[in-house]
Amino acid sequence: MTLENLQFRLASRPVGMAKDTDFQQAAEALRELADGEITVKTLYLSLDPAMRGWMNDAKSYIRPVAIGEVMRAGGVGEVVASKSPKFAVGDVVSGGIGVQAYWQGAATDKTASFFKIDSKLAPLTTWMNTLGMPGMTAYFGLLEVGQPKAGETVVVSGAAGAVGQTVGQVAKQLGCRVVGIAGGKEKCDFVVKELGFDACIDYKTGSVRDGLKEHCPQGVDVYFDNVGGDILDAVLTRINMKARIVICGAISQYNNTTPVKGPANYLSLLVNRARMEGMVVFDYADRYHLGVAALAGWLKEGKIKSKEDVVQGLENFPQALTMLFEGKNFGKLVLKVA
Amino acid sequence: MTLENLQFRLASRPVGMAKDTDFQQAAEALRELADGEITVKTLYLSLDPAMRGWMNDAKSYIRPVAIGEVMRAGGVGEVVASKSPKFAVGDVVSGGIGVQAYWQGAATDKTASFFKIDSKLAPLTTWMNTLGMPGMTAYFGLLEVGQPKAGETVVVSGAAGAVGQTVGQVAKQLGCRVVGIAGGKEKCDFVVKELGFDACIDYKTGSVRDGLKEHCPQGVDVYFDNVGGDILDAVLTRINMKARIVICGAISQYNNTTPVKGPANYLSLLVNRARMEGMVVFDYADRYHLGVAALAGWLKEGKIKSKEDVVQGLENFPQALTMLFEGKNFGKLVLKVA
Numbered sequence: 001m002t003l004e005n006l007q008f009r010l011a012s013r014p015v016g017m018a019k020d021t022d023f024q025q026a027a028e029a030l031r032e033l034a035d036g037e038i039t040v041k042t043l044y045l046s047l048d049p050a051m052r053g054w055m056n057d058a059k060s061y062i063r064p065v066a067i068g069e070v071m072r073a074g075g076v077g078e079v080v081a082s083k084s085p086k087f088a089v090g091d092v093v094s095g096g097i098g099v100q101a102y103w104q105g106a107a108t109d110k111t112a113s114f115f116k117i118d119s120k121l122a123p124l125t126t127w128m129n130t131l132g133m134p135g136m137t138a139y140f141g142l143l144e145v146g147q148p149k150a151g152e153t154v155v156v157s158g159a160a161g162a163v164g165q166t167v168g169q170v171a172k173q174l175g176c177r178v179v180g181i182a183g184g185k186e187k188c189d190f191v192v193k194e195l196g197f198d199a200c201i202d203y204k205t206g207s208v209r210d211g212l213k214e215h216c217p218q219g220v221d222v223y224f225d226n227v228g229g230d231i232l233d234a235v236l237t238r239i240n241m242k243a244r245i246v247i248c249g250a251i252s253q254y255n256n257t258t259p260v261k262g263p264a265n266y267l268s269l270l271v272n273r274a275r276m277e278g279m280v281v282f283d284y285a286d287r288y289h290l291g292v293a294a295l296a297g298w299l300k301e302g303k304i305k306s307k308e309d310v311v312q313g314l315e316n317f318p319q320a321l322t323m324l325f326e327g328k329n330f331g332k333l334v335l336k337v338a
Numbered sequence: 339m340t341l342e343n344l345q346f347r348l349a350s351r352p353v354g355m356a357k358d359t360d361f362q363q364a365a366e367a368l369r370e371l372a373d374g375e376i377t378v379k380t381l382y383l384s385l386d387p388a389m390r391g392w393m394n395d396a397k398s399y400i401r402p403v404a405i406g407e408v409m410r411a412g413g414v415g416e417v418v419a420s421k422s423p424k425f426a427v428g429d430v431v432s433g434g435i436g437v438q439a440y441w442q443g444a445a446t447d448k449t450a451s452f453f454k455i456d457s458k459l460a461p462l463t464t465w466m467n468t469l470g471m472p473g474m475t476a477y478f479g480l481l482e483v484g485q486p487k488a489g490e491t492v493v494v495s496g497a498a499g500a501v502g503q504t505v506g507q508v509a510k511q512l513g514c515r516v517v518g519i520a521g522g523k524e525k526c527d528f529v530v531k532e533l534g535f536d537a538c539i540d541y542k543t544g545s546v547r548d549g550l551k552e553h554c555p556q557g558v559d560v561y562f563d564n565v566g567g568d569i570l571d572a573v574l575t576r577i578n579m580k581a582r583i584v585i586c587g588a589i590s591q592y593n594n595t596t597p598v599k600g601p602a603n604y605l606s607l608l609v610n611r612a613r614m615e616g617m618v619v620f621d622y623a624d625r626y627h628l629g630v631a632a633l634a635g636w637l638k639e640g641k642i643k644s645k646e647d648v649v650q651g652l653e654n655f656p657q658a659l660t661m662l663f664e665g666k667n668f669g670k671l672v673l674k675v676a
Binding site: 059060061228233247248249250253259260261262263264265266267268269270271272273274275276277278279280283 | 598601609615616
């Protein structure tokens with residue numbers, strides 16, 4: 001039996017939001033493996049805001065996806081064929097699978113950089129959330145760049161999203177007051193009632209500035225920014241002396257066809273001797289195991305939760321990706337492929 | 339003889355650039371001193387971009403000047419009468435004199451915070467420049483926030499200005515490549531030929547972005563920003579991994595009647611894991627003596643220079659202040675009062 005490999009390849013560079021027609025579906029037959037190679041069957045794909053940036057032909061922290069190339073994506077899969085001593089058939093692995101039903105190549109491929117995961121430690125979807133890139137981003141971004149101290153106020157935007165939920169929960173574990181910013185009552189209720197945030201500001205129904213005034217009476221010491229735009233500007237008006245702003249992302253700006261909106265209130269950094277610093281999770285790769293150990297421990301003890309939003313079917317990839325930028329996902333967005 | 343004290347009091351909050359009519363001239367007779375008080379005769383006043391911010395009724399690192407109050411200014415004066423053991427007649431002091439011919443009050447006044455200066459160590463004008471607030475701002479801002487290492491590239495805007503000239507010269511002492519940004523050929527020639535910068539970009543005659551490409555072939559490791567606006571945005575496109583941007587001021591934005599222009603390229607901080615941090619010189623007050631010692635040493639050895647632009651006459655204060663924002667001063671702007 002020759003298996004068909006459904007793939008989504010980048011067909012054109014999107015202008016604004018990525019559309020169906022920016023991807024081309026292809027179906028290739030799987031080939032025989034050469035020595036040292038493996039075939040990984042995709043189980044889940046991780047859908048992340050950063051994917052939009054990878055589609056632009058611009059210098060960034062990672063090279064752009066080429067036109068005609070399989071769209072880049074992280075995910076979890078099962079090794080279904082192996083001519084490598086590194087992985088055995090049946091191993092569950094995490095890595096850069098791409099938006100396709102199967103991945104084939106050298107077991108040691110650096111771009112994919114597969115590693116075995118322990119599916120007994122947590123459900124597979126958690127390995128793309130709290131124990132995956134979003135969790136590592138939250139853990140190292142908060143601890144290393146945000147450097148919160150017990151008793152300080154930590155604000156996080158995209159609070160119900162993949163990174164935000166873990167940022168807030170880890171900050172609570174550290175003894176901070178935690179205030180989320182999210183879109184809609186359902187998400188806000190979730191982060192407060194389910195995840196234990198102290199408060200959450202619904203940016204869709206009220207002024208973020210007023211919300212910060214109400215819920216951060218001691219000001220803001222750490223702001224973990226996933227969204228940029230007007231929300232970043234609002235938080236800048238409420239920061240404390242020596243505050244730390246972690247620039248993790250700017251989802252509000254990724255589909256811009258006009259120039260990015262810079263933070264007009266950035267001079268608050270001067271007045272407050274505060275810091276705004278960017279972070280990219282890959283820099284902490286040699287310590288991921290420490291992040292996984294800490295987060296898995298808290299998960300096991302029930303101190304933190306991992307919330308995923310699972311969409312079914314590889315064929316629904318373009319529509320699922322759009323959900324991220326419309327704020328329609330509730331928790332870490334995952335595509336179930338098989 | 340009763341001496342008259344000519345004063346400039348804030349008459350109204352300026353919209354945009356401060357105008358003559360935003361100040362009211364007053365002439366008061368000097369009064370008899372009470373015990374513990376001194377009279378200081380103003381010799382020089384320091385004119386600084388920060389003065390524009392002090393005129394706004396906005397929360398900042400220092401309270402606004404009140405309407406009707408003598409305009410705040412630092413300066414150097416001579417004690418001409420004393421009923422305090424702290425200062426003797428003939429002492430030369432530096433402190434918050436205000437825009438007036440004489441200062442009267444308690445020798446221990448905290449707002450004025452006068453201290454004796456050694457007029458043999460350097461000319462009086464240097465005490466408002468390299469050995470005064472601008473020098474301290476440059477020294478501590480560069481060393482503590484910018485943290486340059488030998489061999490790195492340091493860029494400084496307002497390069498011929500009070501802070502910029504010292505930032506660049508100190509960075510050269512530390513073994514850095516130093517590139518200034520200034521307005522006009524004369525200023526650029528000065529910082530390269532007289533102060534020893536490696537290069538200077540004239541923002542008035544060419545693209546700052548192209549200039550950075552040409553003169554910073556290794557990228558930018560430290561950017562000391564005195565101007566904000568488009569120049570900050572241009573530098574953000576050329577920063578290196580782990581770059582440090584010192585937010586010291588934003589003279590291009592201080593007279594805005596429209597909102598401040600935020601740095602549209604701030605996501606370069608993310609891509610480059612870079613940092614943007616604000617600083618206010620007052621935080622280093624307990625170490626000013628260390629900054630003065632280091633800078634006075636380099637001055638004495640001829641390793642650095644102090645360039646002042648002296649305007650004559652207290653009555654010319656409003657026009658002289660305007661020069662700052664039009665980039666018309668060449669070096670630290672000082673008003674000679676007596």
